[in-house]
Amino acid sequence: MVRLQTSFDYHNLLVTGGCGFIGTNFIRYLMEQQDFGGRIINLDKLTYAGNPHNLADLSVQFPKRYVFVRGDVAEVKVLARIFEEYEIDAVCHFAAESHVDRSIKKPDEFIRTNIVGTFQLLERSLKQKNFRRFHHISTDEVFGSLGQEGYFTEETPYHPRNPYSASKASSDHLVRAYHHTYGLPITISNCSNNYGPFQFPEKLIPLMILNGLEDKPLPVYGDGKYIRDWLYVTDHCHAIWLIMKQGLDGETYNIGGTSEKENIYIVHKICDLLDQVVGSTTIPSRRALIRFVEDRPGHDRRYAIDFSKIENTLNWSPQESIDSGLLKTVQWYIQNQDWVNQVRTGEYRTWIDQHYGQLE
Ligand code: NAD
Numbered sequence: 001m002v003r004l005q006t007s008f009d010y011h012n013l014l015v016t017g018g019c020g021f022i023g024t025n026f027i028r029y030l031m032e033q034q035d036f037g038g039r040i041i042n043l044d045k046l047t048y049a050g051n052p053h054n055l056a057d058l059s060v061q062f063p064k065r066y067v068f069v070r071g072d073v074a075e076v077k078v079l080a081r082i083f084e085e086y087e088i089d090a091v092c093h094f095a096a097e098s099h100v101d102r103s104i105k106k107p108d109e110f111i112r113t114n115i116v117g118t119f120q121l122l123e124r125s126l127k128q129k130n131f132r133r134f135h136h137i138s139t140d141e142v143f144g145s146l147g148q149e150g151y152f153t154e155e156t157p158y159h160p161r162n163p164y165s166a167s168k169a170s171s172d173h174l175v176r177a178y179h180h181t182y183g184l185p186i187t188i189s190n191c192s193n194n195y196g197p198f199q200f201p202e203k204l205i206p207l208m209i210l211n212g213l214e215d216k217p218l219p220v221y222g223d224g225k226y227i228r229d230w231l232y233v234t235d236h237c238h239a240i241w242l243i244m245k246q247g248l249d250g251e252t253y254n255i256g257g258t259s260e261k262e263n264i265y266i267v268h269k270i271c272d273l274l275d276q277v278v279g280s281t282t283i284p285s286r287r288a289l290i291r292f293v294e295d296r297p298g299h300d301r302r303y304a305i306d307f308s309k310i311e312n313t314l315n316w317s318p319q320e321s322i323d324s325g326l327l328k329t330v331q332w333y334i335q336n337q338d339w340v341n342q343v344r345t346g347e348y349r350t351w352i353d354q355h356y357g358q359l360e
């Protein structure tokens with residue numbers, strides 16, 4: 001079977017979850033690309049992780065090319081209206097519940113948004129005339145946990161071990177099934193842990209930066225020797241857009257950051273960067289704030305990605321090192337105190353309630 005590259009001349013791209021961390025960075029990135037002239041429709045439910053202020057300036061700068069709709073990807077009526085009204089011809093699907101710790105405490109929304117939401121989006125995409133591409137954003141966590149050796153490839157069998165990764169694995173299977181069964185044009189990417197601007201401070205890196213700035217304790221789970229591969233978010237955005245332009249229909253691509261580090265290494269680095277950039281406060285070094293706390297149940301020991309497929313076929317590799325990426329990230333949080341305060345005080349939630357009221 002000859003597989004043609006899908007044309008990337010998308011006119012109306014539906015981005016789901018665009019007010020979250022990676023979605024915000026992706027929309028900002030795409031609006032700057034010379035080879036994208038279309039319109040972005042950002043559908044976001046604005047859960048605790050979604051902040052419409054992240055993109056408020058785009059509505060002013062690009063009134064015809066950027067549209068925000070508050071709504072739930074799992075709601076059939078909302079999807080029907082958006083697909084029809086905006087003549088959607090491609091989807092880039094970020095919307096998800098994304099935090100492992102929350103999934104352990106209360107998995108319900110993970111099932112609804114990550115599985116049912118993806119299903120409804122696939123169903124609606126299938127009905128759309130002239131639909132070009134459904135790109136699904138997924139995670140390396142679907143592959144489970146590695147020992148000291150080895151890497152996840154696109155062929156690694158799925159072995160999710162917590163409710164978050166199980167819900168993402170289910171959504172990946174559904175996306176592939178819609179391709180194989182109904183011929184829906186799809187691509188999938190599975191990436192490692194992202195970090196960078198606009199990340200909600202429940203994840204390791206922004207939590208450590210914000211707590212470190214306030215001299216609050218820095219909770220490190222277990223022995224701190226769990227290993228993650230860290231991917232700077234702009235490198236990820238670049239890879240996603242490349243896949244959407246040149247990735248082959250039906251294919252999956254792994255995306256990694258060549259930055260495998262123990263958690264304790266990352267936390268030490270952040271302490272040292274904060275000490276250098278803002279200076280020490282009452283304590284000689286922020287490393288003194290580190291507290292080893294009770295471990296996460298079912299904690300995956302190590303993730304590591306073999307991204308040679310995207311490197312060899314689409315000529316992508318990460319540009320940021322962990323040192324350059326962490327410095328940029330620390331600087332962003334220091335320079336964006338308004339954003340930090342809004343998130344910390346929950347002020348953006350009050351604003352959302354006043355402006356949007358009830359969900360559609
Ligand atoms: P995030 O939690 O920061 O943002 C998720 C966004 O989705 C929020 O804006 C939220 O309001 C929105 N949302 C949640 N439920 C929704 C619903 N039912 N309908 C519409 N919108 C809804 O997440 P993120 O870190 O930006 O992750 C984006 C995607 O990337 C997710 O699919 C996640 O699984 C995947 N991913 C993330 C990472 C990472 O390190 N952050 C790594 C691998 C994969």
Ligand code: TYD
Pocket residue numbers: 099100101193202203204205207219220221222226227228263296
């Ligand atoms: P996290 O940022 O929650 O991402 P994920 O669970 O998707 O990998 O966690 C990254 C690593 O950091 C993970 O091994 C758990 C650990 N961690 C801590 O040690 N302390 C913390 O406060 C948090 C949030 C995470």
